[in-house]
Amino acid sequence: MKYWLRIVLVAVMIVPTMLCRAQDVKAIADSMKRQYAPDNSTAVWEVTAKRVGGAWTLKGKMDDAGNKEALLAELERQGVKYNDEIEVLDAGWAMVKLSVASMRTQGRHAAELATQAIMGTPVRLLERAGEWYRAQTPDDYIAYIPSSSIVKKSEAQLRAWRKAQRVIVTAMQSQMVADSSDGAEVVSDLVLGNILEYRGEAGKWIKVATPDGRTGYVSRTDVADFDEWSQQAFDADLIISTAWAMLGGGYLWGGTSTKLTDCSGMTKVCYFANAIILQRDASQQALTGTRIAADSWRSKAQKGDLLFWGTRSGRVTHVGLYIADGKYIHCSGMVKYNSLDPQDASYLSTPFLSISRIEGKVGSRGIVAVKNHPWYFGN
Helix, strand or coil, X not given: CHHHHHHHHHHHHHHHHHHHHHHHHHHHHHHHHHHXXXXXXXXCEEEEEEEECCEEEEXXXXXXXXXXXXXXXXXXXXXXXXXXXXXXXXXXXXXXXXXXXXXXXXXXXXXXXXXXXXXXXXXXXXXXXXXXXXXXXXXCCEEEEEHHHEEXXXXXXXXXXXXXXXXXXXXXXXXXECCCXXXXXXXXXXXXXXXXEEEEEECCEEEEXXXXXXXXXXXXXXXXXXXXXXXXCCCHHHHHHHHHHCCCCEECCCCECCCCECHHHHHHHHHHCCCEEECCCHHHHCCCCEEEEHHHHHHHCCCCCEEEEECCCCCEEEEEEEEECCEEEEECCEEEEEECCCCCCCECCCCEEEEEECCCCCCCCCEEEHHHCCCCCCC
8 A cells, every 4th residue: 555655656756846846948949949049040049849759859949059059068067868869041042133122020021021132142041931032131030031032152262252353332222234235235234332343444434243153244333342341440421421321211011222221221321331230120239339328418419329209108119310410310100300309390299218339349249340240351
């Protein structure tokens, strides 16, 4: 009788232990995700755990082998037995071949526009999804891009591209034409920030090649040497003049080019003109740079600072660029300027939350100089 009583008592103790273990494994994975991959728009951490026999089977997808190793090491440290079936996504590399390519939240054209990538942008391919790829851009943003918008590149081809002579479009918009005669056929439209390989010169023209090998000519006044361009110092005047050049342009949710843009897309375009890569979304940009209290704008705001607005609960929903004397430029319905001064006729009453200064913080988290980004330069 005592023997069977012991069996029952052991069984009663095992059940809550197993339940606790289930909660523990989920808690470990959730804690690690918050630490290593807190933002779903910049990292893939899609992991599930199911108990099979005396061990846990881990399934799912991650985009970073280091993050996977960290999770497994923590499980081992805590004595969790597991079977690893987690896939680390890797489908190679590609470059954007269109002047502007749209990237969506899902692999279908009817899905919401998430962001855009422009010609000459290297993208890391994570996985194929039919005629789409889940891909990551140099600002770490992850979305789906049509295979027709990119050309795949091997590691060797990318290394060669990084060492090749390149030019970058510095005009707001331009064209690549088939030959150096006036009225030549258009090969591609071009926008600010497009990167092309240099192929030679012909009078007022520069011969160039697109990432997919199309060749043509662009006006030499519309481009600059990419290596020299990337070395420029912080220039608030250039950032603001780029924004002014976009004045009156329309709004497009997910837009990040001089064609059409959203609020954070506009700030990204303007800073990229100064060879600086910002994070994609306003809520991400608000966490970068030197934070300055919103109510100190009169005494502390400087030209080029990022200004953030949002909800009364503090959620960031909008960003603009400070000019001077309370004036700022932003994209809301269209690219326009307004004022922080309640006494100004152009004042907007949306809750003003904070200021971020990028100057002096290039190289810190979320703010990368193009010259230091390994996707553009390096081995």
